[in-house]
Every structure is written in structure tokens, then in C-alpha cells.
Amino acid sequence: MKIDSGDTAWVLASAALVMLMTPALGFFYGGLVRKKNVLSTIMHSFFILCLISVQWVLWGYSLAFGPDKFHLIGGLEWVGLNHVGFAPNPDYAPTIPHQAFMVFQMMFAVITPALISGAFAERQRFKAFVLFSLLWATFVYDPIAHWVWGAGGWLHNLGALDFAGGTVVHISSGVSALVAALVLGRRLGFGKEKSEPHDATMTVLGACLLWFGWFGFNAGSALTAGTLATSAFVVTNTATAMAALTWMTVSWYHKRQPSVLGAAAGAVAGLVAITPAAGFVNVMGAIVIGFGAGVVCYLAIQLRERIHVDDALDVWAVHGIGGTWGALATGLFATIAINSTAANGLFYGNPKQVLIQLVAIGASWGWSIIGTFAILKLVNLFVPLRVQEDEEVLGLDISQHGEPAYAL
Amino acid sequence: MDPTTVMAVICSVIVFAGWLVLPHSAAAKPRVVSEERKPVRVSA
Numbered sequence: 001m002k003i004d005s006g007d008t009a010w011v012l013a014s015a016a017l018v019m020l021m022t023p024a025l026g027f028f029y030g031g032l033v034r035k036k037n038v039l040s041t042i043m044h045s046f047f048i049l050c051l052i053s054v055q056w057v058l059w060g061y062s063l064a065f066g067p068d069k070f071h072l073i074g075g076l077e078w079v080g081l082n083h084v085g086f087a088p089n090p091d092y093a094p095t096i097p098h099q100a101f102m103v104f105q106m107m108f109a110v111i112t113p114a115l116i117s118g119a120f121a122e123r124q125r126f127k128a129f130v131l132f133s134l135l136w137a138t139f140v141y142d143p144i145a146h147w148v149w150g151a152g153g154w155l156h157n158l159g160a161l162d163f164a165g166g167t168v169v170h171i172s173s174g175v176s177a178l179v180a181a182l183v184l185g186r187r188l189g190f191g192k193e194k195s196e197p198h199d200a201t202m203t204v205l206g207a208c209l210l211w212f213g214w215f216g217f218n219a220g221s222a223l224t225a226g227t228l229a230t231s232a233f234v235v236t237n238t239a240t241a242m243a244a245l246t247w248m249t250v251s252w253y254h255k256r257q258p259s260v261l262g263a264a265a266g267a268v269a270g271l272v273a274i275t276p277a278a279g280f281v282n283v284m285g286a287i288v289i290g291f292g293a294g295v296v297c298y299l300a301i302q303l304r305e306r307i308h309v310d311d312a313l314d315v316w317a318v319h320g321i322g323g324t325w326g327a328l329a330t331g332l333f334a335t336i337a338i339n340s341t342a343a344n345g346l347f348y349g350n351p352k353q354v355l356i357q358l359v360a361i362g363a364s365w366g367w368s369i370i371g372t373f374a375i376l377k378l379v380n381l382f383v384p385l386r387v388q389e390d391e392e393v394l395g396l397d398i399s400q401h402g403e404p405a406y407a408l
Numbered sequence: 409m410d411p412t413t414v415m416a417v418i419c420s421v422i423v424f425a426g427w428l429v430l431p432h433s434a435a436a437k438p439r440v441v442s443e444e445r446k447p448v449r450v451s452a
Contacts, residue, residue, distance in 0.1 A: 242419070242420075245423050249423050284413045287419055287420060347411045
């Protein structure tokens with residue numbers, strides 16, 4: 001197999017774009033919390049970038065993409081990147097070095113547990129966060145990645161379509177966030193005291209950087225620098241813009257004012273929803289997917305508020321529900337006119353694809369709920385998940401890290 | 409037009425036309441953002 005320099009350059013550049021998304025997420029979340037917790041919130045993302053980068057080369061990549069075992073998990077043959085060299089792997093990307101594919105996938109593994117951190121912001125003990133993230137990446141992310149993307153994975157064999165991680169990244173993190181919010185409980189004063197974003201500009205900047213990095217996430221998932229990457233790039237931008245417009249319109253109608261933070265959250269919801277569909281739908285499908293994301297994710301936040309769940313930064317509503325809508329919509333709008341190696345969806349004559357997508361959605365929800373609940377309970381046996389009340393009042397920047405964010 | 413295009417057009421019309429019925433300005437009164445600029449009284 002011959003290495004294509006254009007494909008390799010694109011995938012490596014895309015890996016760098018996706019890497020940027022994790023600190024961007026830190027700023028997106030950081031602006032939404034109170035001033036006393038901003039540094040700890042940014043630290044969640046920065047720390048996970050370091051932690052999973054090492055976990056991935058040691059054993060994560062092998063579990064997710066290594067030689068298949070029972071269609072459920074990769075074997076340990078590739079631990080420490082053994083057998084993962086510079087020759088292309090035809091099962092995954094036949095025109096780029098195997099290590100280029102590995103490092104691109106690493107960035108997906110990095111951002112996924114970082115997404116969950118928004119649910120337990122402002123109250124989780126840092127040591128518990130470290131243990132949880134390592135166990136979650138190993139026992140929840142790696143198996144689901146193998147099911148969907150690994151050669152021999154059971155959802156892969158079933159024909160589930162997930163171009164860049166609607167099930168693997170967003171449903172897994174969003175649903176796990178809901179479980180984490182329920183297990184940890186609400187923040188002190190939740191529902192009584194106002195907990196307003198301390199820096200909306202930081203959040204909007206974070207959202208813009210996420211949008212920028214997401215071109216690597218989705219268009220990079222083509223793994224070639226050609227027509228499929230171009231199509232994924234265009235539909236990603238279209239769905240994102242449509243979701244931001246829709247969210248802003250719905251919230252403008254509902255709350256009587258056009259929210260800036262709402263527009264930013266809407267853009268992220270659109271990015272999430274188009275992720276599984278990016279390599280399978282045309283631009284008209286992207287408009288419908290973006291519109292749907294703006295509506296359903298906004299409604300999910302209203303529901304979350306009504307049932308008083310303290311998913312602090314709405315990870316479940318945006319990523320869990322947005323990812324679910326995107327995975328379902330892939331089964332509706334996929335067309336082989338865009339990707340001849342995939343399948344048509346319901347509106348192109350293949351209703352069976354919707355059922356396959358529902359199986360993938362159900363499996364991702366189920367494993368995320370079971371795995372996250374078990375891991376949180378296990379960690380709690382050794383390290384209390386929450387900080388003490390006085391530490392929460394003081395703020396996590398000082399109580400967990402001994403550093404204030406601002407010396408103003 | 410195929411069904412996907414029809415749906416995309418309907419979604420776009422809903423959003424764009426929706427702006428015609430939305431309020432012209434924010435309903436909420438602006439809040440006092442900071443009290444730092446209040447003059448400091450220095451008594452003799």
C-alpha cells in the first residue's frame with residue numbers, strides 16, 4: 001500500500017484541529033461557571049488532554065481498534081503501539097500511516113471524557129475526577145468505539161452509520177453526564193441562588209474555536225483529502241449555522257430576547273448533531289438536521305430544568321440528545337450519492353437503516369448508563385466524589401488547586 | 409424536489425419567517441453590571 005502525502009497531511013492537520021477542541025471546550029465551559037470555579041473547569045479539559053494521550057498509546061487504542069475479540073473489544077496485541085507503525089492499516093485507512101490514524105483517533109478519545117466534566121462542574125473532587133476519567137475512557141469509551149468503528153465490532157458489522165462519533169463520542173458522553181449529575185447530586189444552593197456565567201465572552205470564544213476544530217473532527221473523518229472531506233466540511237458548517245439560527249429563534253420566542261449564549265449553545269448542538277451524519281448526508285439534509293438540533297436540544301434543556309437535574313453545563317441536553325437526534329437523522333437522510341460505501345436512509349428508500357441506527361443508539365445509551373454508574377460507585381468507595389461543603393462554597397480553584405483564576 | 413429538500417425549505421421558512429413575529433428588543437430591563445465606578449467618598 002502506498003502512502004498518499006495529501007491524505008496524510010490532511011489527517012495530521014485534522015488531528016491538530018481536533019486537539020484544539022479540548023482546550024476550546026475548557027473555555028466554553030469555563031465561561032459558564034462562577035468565577036471561583038473557572039480554573040478548575042479549564043483544568044478538567046487540560047488534564048484529560050494529558051491523561052488520555054498517555055492512556056491511548058498504552059492500552060486505549062489497542063482496546064478500541066486492536067484485533068477483534070468476540071465483536072466486543074479489541075485485543076491487547078497493540079498495547080504500547082506494538083504493531084502500530086508507519087505502514088497503512090487497510091482496515092482503517094489504507095492511504096496514511098497507521099500512526100496517523102491512531103493519533104487522529106486519540107484526539108476523539110481525549111475530548112469525550114472532557115465533555116462529561118460539564119455535568120459535575122463546580123462540585124467534583126479533582127482526585128475522583130482523575131480516577132473516573134481513566135476508568136471511563138477504558139471501560140466505556142474504548143468498548144463503544146470498538147463496537148462502532150473497530151474492525152469486527154458488532155455495530156460495525158450490523159451496518160450502523162456513525163461518521164465522526166454521534167454514538168461513540170456524543171451519546172456516550174452526554175448520557176454519562178446525566179448519570180454523573182444524578183449520582184453526584186445538585187450543587188449547594190441549586191434552584192435558590194442564581195449561578196450565572198461569569199464570562200459569556202469566554203464561552204462564545206470557546207464555541208467559535210470548537211466550530212473551527214470541528215472541521216477536523218468531521219471532514220478529517222473522511223481520512224482522505226478529497227470529495228468526501230469537502231462534503232463533510234460543507235454540511236458541518238451548514239448544520240451548525242442552521243442550528244444556531246434555530247436555537248436563537250426558539251429562545252427569542254420563548255424568553256423574549258435573542259440570547260448570545262443561546263446562539264453559541266445552538267451552534268454546538270448543530271455540530272453535535274451533524275457529527276454522525278457528516279459523511280452521509282447532502283446539504284439539504286444538513287439544514288434539516290441543524291433545524292432539528294436547535295429545537296430538540298433547546299427543549300431538552302427546558303425538560304432538564306423542569307425535573308431539577310443539576311447537569312451544570314447541559315451536557316446531556318446538547319450532546320446526549322443532540323447526538324441521539326443526529327444518529328437517528330443519519331438513518332433518515334443518508335444517501336449513497338454522497339458516500340457510495342455507506343447506505344441509504346429512510347428518505348432514500350431504506351427504512352431498515354433507521355432500525356439499525358436505533359439499535360446503535362440504544363446500545364450506546366445502555367452501556368453508558370451501566371458503565372458510568374458502576375464506575376462512579378466504585379470510585380466513591382476509595383475517594384469521595386464531591387468536595388466538602390466548605391470547599392464548594394470556597395470554590396474549587398482554591399480548594400482543589402490552590403490557585404485563583406484572576407488576580408484582579 | 410425530493411422529500412429532504414422539501415423539509416429543508418420548510419425548516420428555513422419557519423426560522424426566517426419566525427423573525428417577523430419576534431419582539432423588537434429585549435423584554436428584560438438592563439441590569440446594573442458593576443458598582444465599581446461609583447465615586448468613592450473620602451471624608452475629612
